[in-house]
Amino acid sequence: xxxxxxxxxxxxxxxxxxxxxxxxxxxxxxxxxxxxxxxxxxxxxxxxxxxxxxxxxxxxxxxxxxxxxxxxxxxxxxxxxxxxxxxxxxxxxxxxxxxxxxxxxxxxxxxxxxxxxxxxxxxxxxxxxxxxxxxxxxxxxxxxxxxxxxxxxxxxxxxxxxxxxxxxxxxxxxxxxxxxxxxxxxxxxxxxxxxxxxxxxxxxxxxxxxxxxxxxxxxxxxxxxxxxxxxxxxxxxxxxxxxxxxxxxxxxxxxxxxxxxxxxxxxxxxxxxxxxxxxxxxxxxxxxxxxxxxxxxxxxxxxxxxxxxxxxxxxxxxxxxxxxxxxxxxxxxxxxxxxxxxxxxxxxxxxxxxxxxxxxxxxxxxxxxxxxxxxxxxxxxxxxxxxxxxxxxxxxxxxxxxxxxxxxxxxxxxxx
Amino acid sequence: xxxxxxxxxxxxxxxxxxxxxxxxxxxxxxxxxxxxxxxxxxxxxxxxxxxxxxxxxxxxxxxxxxxxxxxxxxxxxxxxxxxxxxxxxxxxxxxxxxxxxxxxxxxxxxxxxxxxxxxxxxxxxxxxxxxxxxxxxxxxxxxxxxxxxxxxxxxxxxxxxxxxxxxxxxxxxxxxxxxxxxxxxxxxxxxxxxxxxxxxxxxxxxxxxxxxxxxxxxxxxxxxxxxxxxxxxxxxxxxxxxxxxxxxxxxxxxxxxxxxxxxxxxxxxxxxxxxxxxxxxxxxxxxxxxxxxxxxxxxxx
Numbered sequence: 001x002x003x004x005x006x007x008x009x010x011x012x013x014x015x016x017x018x019x020x021x022x023x024x025x026x027x028x029x030x031x032x033x034x035x036x037x038x039x040x041x042x043x044x045x046x047x048x049x050x051x052x053x054x055x056x057x058x059x060x061x062x063x064x065x066x067x068x069x070x071x072x073x074x075x076x077x078x079x080x081x082x083x084x085x086x087x088x089x090x091x092x093x094x095x096x097x098x099x100x101x102x103x104x105x106x107x108x109x110x111x112x113x114x115x116x117x118x119x120x121x122x123x124x125x126x127x128x129x130x131x132x133x134x135x136x137x138x139x140x141x142x143x144x145x146x147x148x149x150x151x152x153x154x155x156x157x158x159x160x161x162x163x164x165x166x167x168x169x170x171x172x173x174x175x176x177x178x179x180x181x182x183x184x185x186x187x188x189x190x191x192x193x194x195x196x197x198x199x200x201x202x203x204x205x206x207x208x209x210x211x212x213x214x215x216x217x218x219x220x221x222x223x224x225x226x227x228x229x230x231x232x233x234x235x236x237x238x239x240x241x242x243x244x245x246x247x248x249x250x251x252x253x254x255x256x257x258x259x260x261x262x263x264x265x266x267x268x269x270x271x272x273x274x275x276x277x278x279x280x281x282x283x284x285x286x287x288x289x290x291x292x293x294x295x296x297x298x299x300x301x302x303x304x305x306x307x308x309x310x311x312x313x314x315x316x317x318x319x320x321x322x323x324x325x326x327x328x329x330x331x332x333x334x335x336x337x338x339x340x341x342x343x344x345x346x347x348x349x350x351x352x353x354x355x356x357x358x359x360x361x362x363x364x365x366x367x368x369x370x371x372x373x374x375x376x377x378x379x380x381x382x383x384x385x386x387x388x389x390x391x392x393x394x395x396x397x398x399x400x401x402x403x404x405x406x407x408x409x410x411x412x413x414x415x416x
Numbered sequence: 417x418x419x420x421x422x423x424x425x426x427x428x429x430x431x432x433x434x435x436x437x438x439x440x441x442x443x444x445x446x447x448x449x450x451x452x453x454x455x456x457x458x459x460x461x462x463x464x465x466x467x468x469x470x471x472x473x474x475x476x477x478x479x480x481x482x483x484x485x486x487x488x489x490x491x492x493x494x495x496x497x498x499x500x501x502x503x504x505x506x507x508x509x510x511x512x513x514x515x516x517x518x519x520x521x522x523x524x525x526x527x528x529x530x531x532x533x534x535x536x537x538x539x540x541x542x543x544x545x546x547x548x549x550x551x552x553x554x555x556x557x558x559x560x561x562x563x564x565x566x567x568x569x570x571x572x573x574x575x576x577x578x579x580x581x582x583x584x585x586x587x588x589x590x591x592x593x594x595x596x597x598x599x600x601x602x603x604x605x606x607x608x609x610x611x612x613x614x615x616x617x618x619x620x621x622x623x624x625x626x627x628x629x630x631x632x633x634x635x636x637x638x639x640x641x642x643x644x645x646x647x648x649x650x651x652x653x654x655x656x657x658x659x660x661x662x663x664x665x666x667x668x669x670x671x672x673x674x675x676x677x678x679x680x681x682x683x684x685x686x687x688x689x690x691x692x693x694x695x696x697x698x699x700x701x702x703x704x705x706x707x708x709x710x711x712x713x714x715x716x717x
Contacts, residue, residue: 066657069684070677073458092683099457183570185660186681239548241570241661247549256549373683376478380682388662392572410478 027312029058032075032085034068035299041332048328049319056312076101079306084313087132087302089122089365091373096302097131103303104129108314114321119339122297122365132300133317136329136336139264139354140195140294142285146278148175148258156282160199160228163285167235170258177235179257181243182388189384192261193229194366196284198292200225203362211371213414218398218405224287226397230390241392264335267350271334281350283357295363297339375411382407445699451692459688469693483694485663486671489576493667494644496580497587502636504584505591506629510621512592513599524596528589535586539653542582543569569654572664579665583650587643591636598632599625634713641705645698648673657681668698 035042042060050057061082063071069092075081076096087093087102096102105111106129111120115134123132144156152173157163167177180192201207201221209215237243237251249266251257253273261284270279283291301320303313319325327344330337334348337355346352372379386400395403408415452469454461472479508527515523530538545553548567557564568578602625610620648669651659657674658681659666676691678684 066678066681066684070679070686073685077458077460092685095457095685182661184656185658190682237549239554239565239567239570242546242548242567243570247547251549378680378683381680385662392661394662 027056027309029056029084029307029309029313029316030082031058031060031301032068032072032082033060033062033299034065034086036062036064038062038333045320045325045328045332049316049325052319052324053315056316058316072096073101076304076306081304081306083307083309084301084303084316086135087123087300089297089300090369091371093123093132093300093302094125097125097129100305101302102131103305103310104131105133105303106130110314110318110321114340116341119297119341122370123300123302132302133321134297134339135299135301135320136333137339138296138298138336139357140191140262140296141264141281141283141354141357142195142259142261143252143266143270143279143281144259145252145255145257146280148173148255148277157285158283158291159289160196160231160285160287164231164235167232167259171235176237176251176257177259178232179237179248179251179260180232180262181237181240181245181248182391183242183244183247185384185388187245187248188229188387188391189380190366191263192232193225193383193387194368195261195263195294196228196286197225197367198294198362198364199284199286199288199290200228201367202290203292204364207364207367207370211414216405217408217415218401222401222404223397226386226390226400228287229387229400230397233391233393236391264337264351264354267335267348267354268333271350281353281357283361290362292362292364293358294366295337295358296366296369298336372408372412375408377407377410379404379408379412448692448695448699451689452696453689454692455687455689458685461689465689469689470697473690473693473697479690482663482666482671486659486666486668489659489665490645490647490667490669492576493580493583493647494641496577497584497640497644498637500581501584501588502591502633502640504588505636506595508588508592509595509599510625512596524593527592530586531589533586535649536653538582538586539650543654546578570661572661575655575661576665579651579654582654583647586650590639594632594636595629598629602628631713634709637709637713638706641709642702645702645705668694672698 031042033042039060039062046058046060062068068086069088072081072085073096081101087096093102097104111130111133119134120130123134124130148154148170149156152169154166154169157166170177180187182188198204198207201210206215206221210217215221237248237257243251248257248260249262249269252260253270255277283293286292301317303310303317307313320329321340323344326338326340330344330346330351331348334346334351335354337346337351338344346355368379368383382404386395386403389395389403390397390400405415451461453464453466455465455469456462473483474480508523512520512524512527533541545551546568548554548565548570554565557566566574568574606624607620610624615623645668647667651665651667651670652673655661655665655670657670657678659670672691672694674680675694676686676688679686
């Protein structure tokens with residue numbers, strides 16, 4: 001009996017000794033993220049890094065997206081935050097930086113060597129500090145069913161009027177023209193309204209005219225934007241009031257719906273689900289002959305100032321920004337575009353199709369992100385409520401535009 | 417000494433429960449009351465603001481509109497449960513009382529079965545049944561009359577009633593079982609005497625059964641009240657965190673979650689102080705409501 005005890009003790013002691021020794025050599029970085037869907041793919045990217053740097057291991061631990069901001073803040077405040085983490089762009093990110101939960105990266109050479117000032121902008125605070133490495137951007141457009149377009153002899157619409165007449169032809173043929181719907185309200189806000197908005201307000205230049213008080217938020221451009229949203233109503237699926245984002249994607253994947261406004265992040269899902277027909281992406285139609293693409297900086301990566309391993313964290317970020325890392329990320333995550341000045345060649349055809357749309361078109365971010373998110377009610381919330389009101393006939397486009405202006409005027413100086 | 421031991425020994429049996437109750441119930445409630453008087457950045461509440469959170473919740477139009485809306489919706493949610501779930505509960509209990517043998521237990525199982533489902537399952541199941549594109553109910557309704565095939569969950573006029581009815585469907589088994597148990601405890605001689613007097617079924621129900629189960633109605637009302645004013649999951653599963661469409665299904669539970677825990681999409685930073693205020697108010701409503709219901713049912717006794 002006592003011999004067994006002795007052996008057990010020796011084994012246990014050896015075990016603790018060895019594992020403690022192992023820990024001293026190997027550094028583990030915890031990486032926070034809201035991309036639960038990407039866990040498998042990111043682990044493959046990380047495996048490549050670990051093969052190159054065996055002394056560092058990175059564990060990718062994403063949180064359910066709607067809970068991410070709140071749970072990350074809670075963890076950072078209680079001192080148990082991850083070593084590195086995905087950073088939201090603009091106001092949401094700035095707030096965390098200003099509260100001291102992100103390391104300023106201005107002195108880090110890699111940043112300026114790899115990323116243009118424009119790419120750093122979304123993660124730059126008011127005092128000019130860059131608080132995260134720009135990581136990935138997403139694009140927006142219209143997915144369409146090429147078989148239905150061929151069957152009905154349709155060509156890709158570039159103007160809004162063409163788009164409506166294409167939608168009418170599709171409807172007459174018995175298909176659902178546009179799969180988008182209202183049950184998940186962010187669908188209409190983020191992937192329809194913000195998708196077409198730059199076309200109607202004139203891209204970045206137009207957006208800045210609003211922020212410089214040169215335009216009012218209920219001018220003719222905004223009214224025409226809400227009119228465009230309103231004009232979609234006859235072409236949405238039956239019962240669109242109660243159809244959610246996932247239902248919409250299913251309607252497109254089943255071939256019932258011919259078109260869907262959506263973001264590049266859906267590429268992988270469509271690739272996996274669609275076998276029966278050919279599909280592609282076109283640029284959001286515009287009221288003028290000038291077209292814009294909403295190319296939105298989605299996530300940066302920040303370093304926790306409280307981490308025990310800032311050097312290792314920087315090493316990992318440098319690798320992600322480098323040739324091998326950014327290529328691995330782009331290949332593993334189609335639809336998410338590395339924001340480097342010299343981006344890697346993408347191997348996914350649909351990703352390239354999205355990127356191809358950028359050529360010859362102006363780019364801008366989602367309208368409300370840079371400066372309309374901080375107040376109450378946020379520009380996002382106002383656009384959402386107004387778009388839903390227009391599509392459920394509770395407001396005219398003019399009333400919708402007025403409510404946008406009036407709501408912003410409560411707190412946003414350029415609207416006052 | 418021995419006497420003292422005997423007299424105070426009850427305390428040691430009482431202690432574990434007391435500690436658990438203090439740590440997991442009293443302390444969180446007290447702390448949440450305390451937090452409702454503070455504001456700060458994120459979860460770090462460091463500024464004492466007095467009754468400012470309460471003032472904003474009640475009177476600041478930007479915030480109070482949604483709060484009062486959620487408050488009103490919660491009452492609708494509760495009244496539908498009282499009217500549909502509990503009335504059906506009494507009715508089913510009466511019918512089950514008459515049903516003995518294997519059909520009785522079959523019906524009992526069928527009525528109770530939905531209560532054993534997870535709320536998220538119920539929510540998604542009914543969402544699928546009611547889906548305007550491929551829902552079975554929509555198809556049947558369309559075959560009967562095209563006007564009946566409505567997006568019931570998508571119209572702001574019908575969504576809250578629809579969700580309340582689905583929740584009533586799920587939980588109707590609970591009041592049924594409680595009423596059945598209390599009906600079964602009514603002495604048989606009362607029914608025999610009534611039968612000799614030649615009274616109708618309705619008279620038996622109205623003059624014998626109902627007065628005798630009245631205290632139980634109070635208990636069921638309290639259970640429904642506390643359950644509904646704390647409800648969150650069925651709305652979250654069927655209408656999402658915003659209580660859509662246009663906040664028409666937003667109840668205190670979802671409103672609290674959005675304000676105090678998750679924050680508004682896409683910024684997602686909660687106002688914890690305001691959230692604690694909502695939680696404290698819900699606690700207060702429940703406390704007062706339960707007291708009121710108790711007073712009413714006790715007087716009748």
